[in-house]
Amino acid sequence: MPTPTTSKSPESDLYTPLSGVPLTAGQLPRGAAPLTLLVVALAAVGFWQFADWSVAACAVLGALVYTLLIYTWSRIVEGSRKATDRFVTAVVTCAFLLALLPLVSVVVTVLSNGLARFDTEFFSYSMRGIVGEGGGAYHAIMGTLIITALATLISVPVGLLTAIYLVEYGRGKLAKAITFFVDVMTGIPSIVAGLFAYALFALIFGPGVRMGIMGAVALSVLMIPVVVRSTEEMLKLVPNELREASYALAVPKWRTITKVVLPTALAGIATGVTLAIARVIGETAPLLITVGITSSDNFNPFDGRMATLSVFSYYEYVNPGVPPQFSLDRAWAAALTLIIIVMVLNLIARLISRLFAPKTRG
């Protein structure tokens, strides 16, 4: 047997098993953690409802109490290692629940306020000639769809080709500069994108110009970096072996990219594009500047003001009629519609990634 050279004492001899560690340890009863959480959550709700504490205070306090409780209990019964595990699990769970609260609150608020006018009239009428009750957002829904579609039409080719350049061709300073500026573009405030589009079109058509296409340009400024980033990541995920396999079959580079690399990454790219659309469809500020708002149908993005859901919602809220309730209801219904559109887009993204994903079993 080789002897350790650094240490001579028999206790620290690595070649002797330590043994003597018991195999059983104390354990909390099954379901201890979720039950404690439930009790604490109920107590927090009780304090909120009956002691008139604020929601935020109850939630944060509940999280703290639960974490402390489960940690101490586990420390007494189970020992320090498992207590640490319980502690971290509790922190993660509480963080998740706290993060979920505003989301749930938004959904509940929009649903409860928006359902009042979520009717057929809302989806089939514009606001032409409406001052009080009635009216709808048909023109705004169509406007949002048209402008977003145009923005997608502009951003997807630009973004896709940029990403292909960066991953497949880009070398040296130019590629580095493009990556840098794409990162910078990701952080551009949306109002700046709107001002850019306005300034660009004002140069050509003179000041005061309002067109749907301007909004599409502004949105694509916001969308392009997202498309580039997600597509780039997806293309990088395509194993280099596939490219080499294709080259070894004497397939030229551009054909390798179009026939092997892109199809392999298609699911991810489509998902990325859909999420990019979802990201810009609710933008308000740039559309406010470039597209404005109108109360009647205008589905021609190259001529005059158009209505969009987000701006529609904003205007109904800041310029309500008398009585204001009808306008407020329309604003909430528009917000609900927008959320539903985004949700549907996300579902479509999931569906696409499932449909286009390379299949391993058939």
Added chain:
Amino acid sequence: MAKRIEVKDLDIYYDKFLAVQGVSMTIQPRSVTALIGPSGCGKSTFLRTLNRMHELVPNARVDGKIFMDDDDLYGPGVDPVNVRRQIGMVFQRPNPFPTMSIYDNVAAGLKLNNKRMRRSEMDDVVERALRSANLWEEVKDRLGKPGSGLSGGQQQRLCIARAIAVQPDVLLMDEPCSALDPISTQAIEDLMLELKEKYTIVIVTHNMQQAARVSDMTGFFNLQGVGKPGELVEIDETTKIFSTPSKKATEDYISGRFG
């Protein structure tokens, strides 16, 4: 078909790093040439220069000449795509295209190059390639299924079928059996012995028994030391290399007394 390859004083670089130095050898047509040697000695790098795959690595380059029959592969105006059309390659890890069916994988070399072909002709090519790769019986009922659903050994034979479907003159194999079990390895070795009737085959392998079993010529690559370039120590008939090699290093390596 089947062409002779002649390598003259080939130096292979990764940027400024000289990876392989001074290789000269002749690879005979209709034979299997095995390249053996320790890891990192440049066997695969050398193999990849034979069909100009080496230059896909940024800043990689070579000095020296490689002739296929009378054509200089690195001559001016030579299109690497045309070189690869005549020199096919099979990789260490099976890499079927995940978006394509078994059929489309085999037909990939033709389809991706936009060869216009009648369906029946294409069927014929696919069947012949799969039969040559000893895979036809196993997959003939599920040609439309994804290629990545096959087992590792089947995938590797699929990749071989894909490589021979375009009928190259030379087939390069970079450790084609290193990820496979003995039975799949056996199948691929049998396949190599059949294919060498028509093709020039160059195989890189770590398995010396494999080199002894399948090859006619064996080349031994070695490194002088860490950070030094790899080089071809000797190349000779396989029986001679494995019985009476002329260099001491070769003998040490094949008898396991290396290092």
